[in-house]
Amino acid sequence: MNNINWRGIDLNLLLTFDALFQFKSVSAASKFMNLGQPATSYNLKRLRELLDDPLFERVGNTMVATKRANEIAPKVDAILSIIRKDILPISKFDPINFDGMFIVGLNDYAEQIFGPDIFDYLQQVSPKAKILFKPVDNENGVHLLEQHNTDLCIGVFNSLPESVVSTFLYREKHLCTFDNSKLETQLPISLEEYLQVPQVIVTANECLTTKVDETLANYGIERNVVLGTTRFLTIRRMLSGRKMLAVMAEMVGRSDLIDDQLTLCEPPIDIPDFDVEMIGLKRNKHHPKQVWLSEKIKNIIQTKVQKK
Numbered sequence: 001m002n003n004i005n006w007r008g009i010d011l012n013l014l015l016t017f018d019a020l021f022q023f024k025s026v027s028a029a030s031k032f033m034n035l036g037q038p039a040t041s042y043n044l045k046r047l048r049e050l051l052d053d054p055l056f057e058r059v060g061n062t063m064v065a066t067k068r069a070n071e072i073a074p075k076v077d078a079i080l081s082i083i084r085k086d087i088l089p090i091s092k093f094d095p096i097n098f099d100g101m102f103i104v105g106l107n108d109y110a111e112q113i114f115g116p117d118i119f120d121y122l123q124q125v126s127p128k129a130k131i132l133f134k135p136v137d138n139e140n141g142v143h144l145l146e147q148h149n150t151d152l153c154i155g156v157f158n159s160l161p162e163s164v165v166s167t168f169l170y171r172e173k174h175l176c177t178f179d180n181s182k183l184e185t186q187l188p189i190s191l192e193e194y195l196q197v198p199q200v201i202v203t204a205n206e207c208l209t210t211k212v213d214e215t216l217a218n219y220g221i222e223r224n225v226v227l228g229t230t231r232f233l234t235i236r237r238m239l240s241g242r243k244m245l246a247v248m249a250e251m252v253g254r255s256d257l258i259d260d261q262l263t264l265c266e267p268p269i270d271i272p273d274f275d276v277e278m279i280g281l282k283r284n285k286h287h288p289k290q291v292w293l294s295e296k297i298k299n300i301i302q303t304k305v306q307k308k
Contacts, residue, residue, distance in 0.1 A: 014076050016043035020056055021073050024063045093288035095126035102129055102293060105136035105144045105153035109232045113251050117300050137204050145281050151293055152280045165285050167278040167298060170305045174271040177253045178245035180263040191268035195223050200235050200246040203228040212247055212271055236260060247271060254308055
């Protein structure tokens with residue numbers, strides 16, 4: 001095996017052998033392959049040298065296969081069949097018969113708002129499949145894609161490497177959220193009261209600051225942050241019945257997953273909107289499963305956002 005010149009083997013040789021075996025004629029094989037007769041004869045010469053066997057001998061107008069050729073013909077046919085049926089065609093993803101796993105990374109916000117809709121849809125159209133949601137944030141999204149077989153990640157990502165492809169889902173805005181039965185403030189809330197009221201923030205680390213605080217610092221002012229949490233819906237529970245407020249994503253504030261009576265209003269300062277994206281590995285973006293899943297999840301999320 002080590003003495004075989006593997007560089008001398010190419011698909012054209014197998015195609016030539018298969019055509020000669022079928023048509024038993026150099027001219028007929030050449031016509032079938034859209035190849036000149038000299039090229040077919042040259043390929044036959046290479047095959048004979050490679051396999052150390054004449055393979056086909058002319059008897060009248062017919063190329064008769066040798067014993068060696070008859071032995072390898074079924075194997076060559078099997079190899080070409082695999083290439084034709086399993087390698088070259090771009091197979092369409094078949095969700096109804098898919099019995100593997102969909103792995104989707106979602107940040108806390110996206111999982112709470114969109115997770116149920118994604119699950120319901122996938123269960124309906126792909127009943128044999130399993131579904132796994134993984135927690136994702138700006139720091140670990142690429143790691144989940146590269147190291148943990150995650151199909152897609154949904155969230156807010158500041159910087160992405162060239163190996164990742166990003167799909168814009170929608171632009172989210174910030175709103176002030178509070179229980180006005182306790183706060184009893186005029187709407188929209190004034191900047192003075194906004195700065196005085198204790199605030200709750202979402203933070204992925206131990207810092208009790210966000211980009212909102214950077215914006216305030218540019219005006220030479222600061223707010224009174226008293227609580228940080230990684231859970232978006234925890235904030236809504238904390239706001240109910242307390243004189244506190246939070247600046248949070250509009251979709252979270254308007255979500256009906258919690259039955260409360262919170263008030264939403266525009267913040268008294270300009271807080272930049274942010275983009276929610278779906279990311280995946282660029283090298284997999286043409287895979288049928290990836291194409292199908294990306295399209296369906298994008299439609300699910302954008303449809304829900306339009307209905308808010």
